Amino acid sequence: MSLENRIERGGRRILSSPLWLGLLITAFLVIPVFFTPEVPLWVGIVSLTTLLPTVLGCTYLADYLYRRAVGSDESDAPSPDPSVTEEEPTAIERLRHAYATGDISEETFERKLDRLLETEDIETRRPRNRSDGVNQETDLLTE
Numbered sequence: 001m002s003l004e005n006r007i008e009r010g011g012r013r014i015l016s017s018p019l020w021l022g023l024l025i026t027a028f029l030v031i032p033v034f035f036t037p038e039v040p041l042w043v044g045i046v047s048l049t050t051l052l053p054t055v056l057g058c059t060y061l062a063d064y065l066y067r068r069a070v071g072s073d074e075s076d077a078p079s080p081d082p083s084v085t086e087e088e089p090t091a092i093e094r095l096r097h098a099y100a101t102g103d104i105s106e107e108t109f110e111r112k113l114d115r116l117l118e119t120e121d122i123e124t125r126r127p128r129n130r131s132d133g134v135n136q137e138t139d140l141l142t143e
Contacts, residue, residue, distance in 0.1 A: 017063075018056070018059035018062070018063040021059050022052075022055045022056035022059035022060070023052075023056075025055050026048070026051050026052045026055045026056070029051055029055070030044065030047050030048045030052075092113070095109065095112055095113060095116065096109075
């Protein structure tokens, strides 16, 4: 899984949490108090300190009750975006990464890339069933 996909999935999880909803509701209720000229500042601070825990507690309770009623849990919920899936990197991606990090030389990279591309052409022509269960791409990377 790429870093971009991890950030996207983490961002979605954070934005769908009851914490952000509770903070948004609290801000909606308290911010007008701070901008009203007739209301002293201490009233805004007291309303913020009393409303914030109350609203957060209510949003977490509502989220818990909703998840319990629906029967879903974050751990088994499907990803909302089908493009955000955990995929194992292909052999070519692993080879490029090894070259980019300096683990292999340029000539080794080119030799292994040529062999991978040749193997890919052969595999697209006819499917290969190996009895030992080892992936051809993995064999080429470990040479």
